[in-house]
Amino acid sequence: MGKLLALAVVGVVSALIGERLFTLRHKSGASRELKPKRLPNCHHIEGLDDVVYLFVVNHPQFKSRVEVFKFVEDDKSLVHLKTVKHELLSSVNDILALSPDSFYATNDQYFRERILVYLEIILTLTWTNVIYYSPNEVKEVATGFYGANGINISPDGKYIYVSDPFGHNIHVFKKHGNFSLTPVKVLQLETLVDNISVEPSTGDLWVGCHPNGIKLLFYDPDNLPGSEVLHIQDILSEKPTVTQVYADDGSVIQGSSVAAVYENQLLIGTVFHRSLHCKL
Ligand SMILES: [Ca+2]
Numbered sequence: 001m002g003k004l005l006a007l008a009v010v011g012v013v014s015a016l017i018g019e020r021l022f023t024l025r026h027k028s029g030a031s032r033e034l035k036p037k038r039l040p041n042c043h044h045i046e047g048l049d050d051v052v053y054l055f056v057v058n059h060p061q062f063k064s065r066v067e068v069f070k071f072v073e074d075d076k077s078l079v080h081l082k083t084v085k086h087e088l089l090s091s092v093n094d095i096l097a098l099s100p101d102s103f104y105a106t107n108d109q110y111f112r113e114r115i116l117v118y119l120e121i122i123l124t125l126t127w128t129n130v131i132y133y134s135p136n137e138v139k140e141v142a143t144g145f146y147g148a149n150g151i152n153i154s155p156d157g158k159y160i161y162v163s164d165p166f167g168h169n170i171h172v173f174k175k176h177g178n179f180s181l182t183p184v185k186v187l188q189l190e191t192l193v194d195n196i197s198v199e200p201s202t203g204d205l206w207v208g209c210h211p212n213g214i215k216l217l218f219y220d221p222d223n224l225p226g227s228e229v230l231h232i233q234d235i236l237s238e239k240p241t242v243t244q245v246y247a248d249d250g251s252v253i254q255g256s257s258v259a260a261v262y263e264n265q266l267l268i269g270t271v272f273h274r275s276l277h278c279k280l
Pocket residue numbers: 093094149150194195257
């Protein structure tokens with residue numbers, strides 16, 4: 001009887017894991033093949049810096065820290081101002097600076113221990129969050145993401161955008177005077193959305209995406225992770241316009257995580273590969 005019960009338990013657990021792996025395979029875009037969509041004027045670039053304050057996510061010994069620098073125009077140098085750490089800043093992926101002292105941060109994992117992180121991914125838990133940090137107050141302002149990732153703000157400062165790669169979506173929140181957030185809508189997409197850039201003059205979103213998450217997580221030089229850039233217009237309207245501006249199977253650029261536009265120029269950055277500069 002005991003063995004029968006054990007067998008039944010093993011059967012149920014196996015079925016559950018099998019179902020979760022099937023779900024994970026779908027969420028990570030494992031079976032998606034990407035048709036290249038190249039732009040005629042692209043070349044690789046080295047890097048950029050043109051900011052007054054620079055907020056950097058740092059992961060020393062797998063912990064999360066936010067390093068704040070000041071850019072000194074005269075000698076083009078960065079002066080380190082401070083290191084911010086807090087127990088709620090547990091697995092920081094992206095930051096949205098609100099002032100030199102305060103910011104929103106996304107946590108992309110709930111657990112810190114590697115084995116539990118694997119479990120979190122396999123079980124597709126939605127326990128990650130967005131944190132508001134200031135010297136006087138630190139609080140969770142949004143949760144319910146598979147892995148909260150990119151974060152940005154509308155030009156008028158009223159709305160916050162948060163990407164969730166495994167959810168294949170971008171969450172829109174209304175920002176309030178006390179920095180709390182309330183959900184407005186979720187824009188569903190068909191790709192793993194990473195960092196979000198907002199075009200200041202139009203409010204359009206430019207998003208670096210991963211067409212196939214499995215190819216990114218389990219890197220194989222014979223089966224490269226591709227790149228995808230989406231341009232999203234009128235995200236607050238009932239029918240936002242989503243345009244695939246760039247797509248590549250990895251032969252030109254791998255693992256696109258961010259895209260930004262200045263005038264008619266597009267910059268694409270990646271998780272570990274090179275950058276690409278395109279004229280639109
Ligand atoms: Ca990111």
